[in-house]
Amino acid sequence: MIVRECDFCAIGAGRAPATVVWEDGQNMAFFPLRPAVMGHTLVIPKVHYVDLFEVPDSALPSLMQAVTTVGRGLRAALNPDGMNVINSAGRAASQSVFHVHVHLVPRWAEDRFGNIWPPSEPWTGEVKEGVAEMVRQQLTP
Template identity: 45%
Template sequence: MGAETGGECPFCAAAGGQPATQVLYETPDVLALFPLGPATLGHTLVLPRRHVPDLWALSATDARPLTEAVLRVAHAVREALHPDGLNVITSAGRAASQTVMHLHVHVVPRWEGDAIGDLWPRRGPAFAHEALDRAAESIRATLG
């Protein structure tokens, strides 16, 4: 189990069987539950039972059951609640607004005019073509 600032990892506790909010789906590898403060009706968190700090620490082996559970939950949310859209979000690190350092994927049903609003800026920052070219070259080289 991983440690969080100020105590035990709440997601490890939930995955270990401690009472949590509404548990919707579980397998030996993953758990899907409602967050304590949902953004929309049906907002669900899908997380590995094993402590994984963030997406960067996720192995390919652990990714498969997590991804399959995310897809299963997304389809169930669509069939049960009929949202206008869906966001699937994970954050890695505090700069990306990760507040619980245990990998979790938000499956967030969306409706036109809901309280969340736009996730992306209307216009992204402008980058010089040279900077984009260098970034692309570096990423391609890293990918091999």
């Protein structure tokens, strides 16, 4: 059986072409093949992790520093009105490449990207507290 290499691993290793805007020893930033808006950039770790929750704690500071470094560069270069910082984990969250990546999406008033949030659905206080308690139990050592 032939296992196909991850596209983002190939880009991170320099074996596949990409318009790279920044990199260091651990991370890389490049333009996606189909950008949503001008300046849309992906930031990836060069090591393969399927999603953000698989990234070890030791690699998270470097990845988040890369995201803010590149985001600041995009802001300085393009002067957008705002910026979305987006990570999708899993198919239900619209993850289409299963190598963790963070989208930096410069935004301008009235751009074609539009609103990213659906209308909210209110929770009763009882439901909210029940969900909060389930989460607290998972976070308690």
